[in-house]
Amino acid sequence: MSGRGPSAYETEHWELSDITTDAAVLSPESLVDRARTTPGAFARRHWCTKVAESADARTELNLMAAFDEDTMVTNRRHGERVELAVEGALATLDDMH
Amino acid sequence: MESVEASLALHEQDPNLDLGELGAADTGALDEAFPSLDPWLALARAAALGDRAATESLVRGVGPRVHDVARAILGSRHPDIDDLAQESLVAFIRALRAFEGRSSVLHYATRITVRVCIAGRRRAQRVTNEEAAILEGHADTTNRRPFKQLLRERRRVLVRMLLAELPDPQSEALALRICLGLPMEEVAEMTGAPLNTVYSRLRLAKAALRSRVQSDPVLREMLEVDA
Numbered sequence: 001m002s003g004r005g006p007s008a009y010e011t012e013h014w015e016l017s018d019i020t021t022d023a024a025v026l027s028p029e030s031l032v033d034r035a036r037t038t039p040g041a042f043a044r045r046h047w048c049t050k051v052a053e054s055a056d057a058r059t060e061l062n063l064m065a066a067f068d069e070d071t072m073v074t075n076r077r078h079g080e081r082v083e084l085a086v087e088g089a090l091a092t093l094d095d096m097h
Numbered sequence: 098m099e100s101v102e103a104s105l106a107l108h109e110q111d112p113n114l115d116l117g118e119l120g121a122a123d124t125g126a127l128d129e130a131f132p133s134l135d136p137w138l139a140l141a142r143a144a145a146l147g148d149r150a151a152t153e154s155l156v157r158g159v160g161p162r163v164h165d166v167a168r169a170i171l172g173s174r175h176p177d178i179d180d181l182a183q184e185s186l187v188a189f190i191r192a193l194r195a196f197e198g199r200s201s202v203l204h205y206a207t208r209i210t211v212r213v214c215i216a217g218r219r220r221a222q223r224v225t226n227e228e229a230a231i232l233e234g235h236a237d238t239t240n241r242r243p244f245k246q247l248l249r250e251r252r253r254v255l256v257r258m259l260l261a262e263l264p265d266p267q268s269e270a271l272a273l274r275i276c277l278g279l280p281m282e283e284v285a286e287m288t289g290a291p292l293n294t295v296y297s298r299l300r301l302a303k304a305a306l307r308s309r310v311q312s313d314p315v316l317r318e319m320l321e322v323d324a
Contacts, residue, residue, distance in 0.1 A: 027296065033280045060303075063256065064278045066249040071169045078164075085179050086160040089186035090153060096191075097147075 026050075028057035035061065137202035145193035156186050159206045163189070166207050169276045170214040172257060175225060181217045185210035204287045211272045218261040228254045255309055263302055266290070270298040271306075 026034075031054055035047040051057040137158060143151035160182075167182040168175075189206045196205055231250045256275055260268045266288075273284045284299075285292040 029274075029281050029296065029299065033282075036278070037280060060275075063252055063275050066252045067169060067256075067276050068278060069249060070173050070253055071165060081179050082161050082164045082182075085164055085182040085186065086156055088179075088183040089156055089160075089190070092183070092187050093152060093156075093190055096187075097149075 028054050028060050031057040032060050032064070036064075135198075135201045135203075138198070141193055141196060141202045141205075144190060145196065152190055155202075156190065159189065159203060160186060162203055163206055163210045166210040166277065167214050170211060170257070170260065170272055171218065172225070172228070172253065177217055177221065181214050182210070184217070185213040188213050199289060200287050204283075207277070208269075208273075208287050211269055211277075212265075215260050215265075215268050215272065218257070228257070251313075255306065255313070259302070259306055259309060263305060267298045267302040267305075270295055271302040274299055 031047060031051050035044060035051045035057075038044050038047055051061055137155060140151045140155045140158070144155050163185050164178070164182045167178050167185060171178050171181065185206075189209045192205075192209055196202070200208075231247070231254050256271065260272055260276075262268075263271065269288060270284060273279050273287060274281070279287070281292060281295060281299075285295045288295065290298075
């Protein structure tokens, strides 16, 4: 596949082929992966419904969502702190040479 | 498994090519044939050979990702994030000679950062003041938003505490899957373990988490309410 996003045809094809998979044979982790990554709103809604029906998948998704929330928290100093870590690492590597 | 796919594609172009000759350290032919497979690969190869400019470009390139991974593993307000991100970057560059190209360079950096941060958390052997406050806090059940917020915070603290206690393979699988939210196939690729092994490690880690939740009356009550 090229670097472009999926075409409307590809998305529709994936949606139709993917949701024919029997959700009952999938692990909670597979259900969550499908709900989080399947392209196309229709298929994603389908997998979200399947996640909602599985207690284990729901727990997994809740745990992941808690971390999603935390990693999205950034402040004005974030870029500055990354830069400091990078400069510190480069200085340490220079000292080692 | 980019290198394997690249080997097969190269073999299709030139069936006489002996793939057995393409050892872990000898991937120059693959790099030349498929320069766009991994944007960081050429820099990583050069940095592994001691090229300073390549090392600097690579550290600056993967630095934001490494810092993000450290924040996810340690918590966004943990006091050691910057130090461990720096330690991870140094460890990543020093480990480049052992990089076999079985995952992307960014995945390699991510995995090393996860390990360094878990090890750092183990060394410290303590919860931060903020984490202790979250663990001791009581849910205000009269206000829905703070209740849900506290629930999510306690989930995060429990998972992070568990990372320092579980055996390495389980804590690594838990960190990559739950803290970083990676798909199962990607976790398997990054750790070099079969998919079923990753499932097994993750289930053991979750069983430990469940046991921890059962011993926490406040969290147990909150999870029951939440379900």
